[in-house]
Amino acid sequence: MPKTLAEAIIAKHTKDKVEPGSICQVNVDFAFANDITGPPAIKEFKKMGALKVFDPTRCAILPDHFSPAKDIASAEQIKECRTFAKEQEMLFWDVGRVGVEHAFLHENGLVLPGEIILGADSHTCTHGAMGALATGVGSTDLAAAWALGETWLRVPDTIKVSFEGPVSEWLCGKDFILALIGEIGVEGARYMALEFHGDAIYSLDLDDRFTISNMAIEAGAKAGLINPDKKLLDYAKARAARKFEPIYADNDAKYAKSININITNMEPQVAMPHLPDNVKAVTEVSGMPVDQVFIGSCTNGRLNDLRMAAKILKGKKIHKNTRLMIIPASYEVYKAAMKEGLFDIFIEADATISTPSCGPCLGGHLGILAAGERCVSTSNRNFVGRMGSSKSEVILASPMVAAATAVAGHICHPKEITG
Amino acid sequence: MYTTLIGKAWTYGDNIDTDVIIPAAYLVTSEPEVLAKHCMEPIDELFAKEVSKGDIVVAGNNFGCGSSREHAPLAIKGAGVACVIAKSFARIFYRNSINIGLPILECADADKISRGDLLEINLACGSIFNKTKNETYYAKPFSGTLQKLIGLGGLVPYVKTILQEKRKADLK
Numbered sequence: 001m002p003k004t005l006a007e008a009i010i011a012k013h014t015k016d017k018v019e020p021g022s023i024c025q026v027n028v029d030f031a032f033a034n035d036i037t038g039p040p041a042i043k044e045f046k047k048m049g050a051l052k053v054f055d056p057t058r059c060a061i062l063p064d065h066f067s068p069a070k071d072i073a074s075a076e077q078i079k080e081c082r083t084f085a086k087e088q089e090m091l092f093w094d095v096g097r098v099g100v101e102h103a104f105l106h107e108n109g110l111v112l113p114g115e116i117i118l119g120a121d122s123h124t125c126t127h128g129a130m131g132a133l134a135t136g137v138g139s140t141d142l143a144a145a146w147a148l149g150e151t152w153l154r155v156p157d158t159i160k161v162s163f164e165g166p167v168s169e170w171l172c173g174k175d176f177i178l179a180l181i182g183e184i185g186v187e188g189a190r191y192m193a194l195e196f197h198g199d200a201i202y203s204l205d206l207d208d209r210f211t212i213s214n215m216a217i218e219a220g221a222k223a224g225l226i227n228p229d230k231k232l233l234d235y236a237k238a239r240a241a242r243k244f245e246p247i248y249a250d251n252d253a254k255y256a257k258s259i260n261i262n263i264t265n266m267e268p269q270v271a272m273p274h275l276p277d278n279v280k281a282v283t284e285v286s287g288m289p290v291d292q293v294f295i296g297s298c299t300n301g302r303l304n305d306l307r308m309a310a311k312i313l314k315g316k317k318i319h320k321n322t323r324l325m326i327i328p329a330s331y332e333v334y335k336a337a338m339k340e341g342l343f344d345i346f347i348e349a350d351a352t353i354s355t356p357s358c359g360p361c362l363g364g365h366l367g368i369l370a371a372g373e374r375c376v377s378t379s380n381r382n383f384v385g386r387m388g389s390s391k392s393e394v395i396l397a398s399p400m401v402a403a404a405t406a407v408a409g410h411i412c413h414p415k416e417i418t419g
Numbered sequence: 420m421y422t423t424l425i426g427k428a429w430t431y432g433d434n435i436d437t438d439v440i441i442p443a444a445y446l447v448t449s450e451p452e453v454l455a456k457h458c459m460e461p462i463d464e465l466f467a468k469e470v471s472k473g474d475i476v477v478a479g480n481n482f483g484c485g486s487s488r489e490h491a492p493l494a495i496k497g498a499g500v501a502c503v504i505a506k507s508f509a510r511i512f513y514r515n516s517i518n519i520g521l522p523i524l525e526c527a528d529a530d531k532i533s534r535g536d537l538l539e540i541n542l543a544c545g546s547i548f549n550k551t552k553n554e555t556y557y558a559k560p561f562s563g564t565l566q567k568l569i570g571l572g573g574l575v576p577y578v579k580t581i582l583q584e585k586r587k588a589d590l591k
Contacts, residue, residue, distance in 0.1 A: 023562065023563075023564045036443075036446045036488065036490075037487065037488065037489070039449055040449040040489055040490070040493075043449070044574075044575055047575050047579075048575050048578040048579050048582060049579050049582055049583070050578070050582060065443075065446075066446075066447070071447065073447030073448065074447055076447075077447060119487075120487060120489075121486075121487055122485065122486050122487040122511060124487075136487040136511055137487060137511060137514065137515075138487050138488070138489035138492075138511060138514060138515035138518060138519075139449075139489045140489060140515065140518035140519060140573075140574050140575065141514055141515070141518060141574065143578075144574050144577075144578045147578055147582060148578060148581065148582075152564060154562075186434055186481060186484060187434070187480060187481040187484065187507070187509070190481065190507065190509065190510060191510050217485075220481065220484060220509060220510065222510055275434060362438070362443040362486070363438075363442065363443045363444055364443060364444075381436075381438065381485060381486075383436045383438040383439060383485060384438070384439055384461045384462060385438060385439070385442050385460075385461035386438050386443075390442075390460070390461035390462070
């Protein structure tokens with residue numbers, strides 16, 4: 001039977017029958033937690049009576065959320081993760097080495113095409129851009145995967161999403177995924193997999209593909225997969241920490257639904273408070289004053305994102321009523337951005353640059369919002385109180401829209417800034 | 420292990436996300452009782468103050484969307500909530516609730532329940548009797564795999580059994 005990418009990957013990892021809706025026991029290739037989901041996973045792992053993780057080279061903890069430790073309680077959580085990882089001789093990296101997990105893992109070849117990846121973090125779906133079936137789970141499920149090297153998965157129905165048309169100067173991956181979420185809604189892909197197709201996808205930089213897969217969860221999806229192409233395989237081969245075998249969807253696979261999005265005349269998209277599906281074209285809301293702008297996160301903290309922001313910010317100052325926080329998602333990104341001179345552009349524009357961390361995306365630290373404040377953010381969620389006060393507002397946008405907004409002091413189309 | 424639950428309803432709308440159930444600022448612990456003090460805080464400050472043991476959370480579609488934080492069902496459980504009824508649940512929240520032993524029911528009639536209604540739930544047959552309105556609703560039954568997991572008392576005892584069997588086999 002022809003298979004979707006999710007079905008084909010599950011089939012390579014199970015002895016069970018693979019068809020939409022069936023439950024399969026699958027082998028897990030890589031299983032990781034962060035400093036928030038790690039401590040409960042450790043507790044459950046011990047309760048299970050487990051002594052050793054199934055393979056220490058395939059199990060990891062990445063302290064990226066409240067790190068560098070923002071307070072004593074966070075320091076204790078990170079310490080607990082560090083101690084456990086040491087005991088288990090499993091993978092762990094401290095600040096100065098670790099990045100935001102969903103940028104760091106693909107940079108280091110730890111998530112690879114054709115694999116099943118389980119992460120105790122909902123944005124684990126990011127790694128679908130590597131051609132992996134990567135999905136977020138809670139801490140107890142993750143603990144079970146550490147103990148057994150297996151988990152159960154319900155084979156999801158798949159929605160085929162095709163993006164067609166030329167990618168204009170002001171569009172990037174963020175606009176693609178916001179347009180889709182705006183169309184299908186925050187539960188439009190609940191319990192399903194999204195599989196992204198179309199010439200527009202393959203013309204994008206890999207960094208933009210990670211942005212697209214990253215926000216699959218914002219439509220409720222279990223995974224957001226992209227069939228590997230040469231560009232992706234070259235990237236994976238150059239970094240792979242272990243052998244891998246890419247898997248592809250069959251041409252005649254059966255999809256639950258097909259959605260075509262033509263981006264030819266599309267404007268940059270923004271998601272207004274308080275749900276990621278409250279999507280508008282940027283010009284519909286331009287002029288709205290903004291207190292803070294955040295460029296970073298597992299969604300848009302990669303090198304190409306910072307380059308897009310720098311293109312807008314070069315030779316400019318941000319508006320006097322606005323502050324701009326920039327956080328590279330990893331040290332690889334950090335070093336490359338510094339080398340390319342992007343930091344000079346940012347500092348000259350009066351932006352702050354922080355060490356890699358999830359930071360303010362989830363209201364952790366490094367740029368929390370006060371009551372009544374409005375932030376344009378390149379991150380992934382604009383829920384009530386997501387970045388701080390429950391009386392603050394978050395608007396999701398691309399790095400170009402975010403940078404332009406910082407300069408104007410209000411929401412605006414990037415072409416207004418560059419002239 | 421199934422009992423009849425009786426409690427009053429706390430009702431919410433669609434797309435109640437995990438940042439609302441427990442804001443990230445409080446994720447410096449995973450103790451259910453500590454998390455419970457801030458449960459629902461961004462949208463309902465009364466909840467944590469006035470919720471009683473055995474109360475029932477009732478919501479619309481896509482309850483528990485967003486982050487994978489298991490702290491969300493833990494906060495609800497820590498608040499003493501006996502069961503969550505929703506028209507539908509987000510995927511990760513659904514798995515997490517079953518794994519930690521928080522009873523959840525998917526029920527198309529959840530929106531017929533009003534705040535403060537007294538509900539009597541029979542978890543074994545998935546029936547919800549609204550004592551205030553004298554109406555009965557039925558929840559969608561769990562799949563076989565989940566029934567097995569729930570019957571064993573959640574994922575922890577399940578894995579424990581597998582590991583014990585593996586060890587016995589290794590000794591032989």
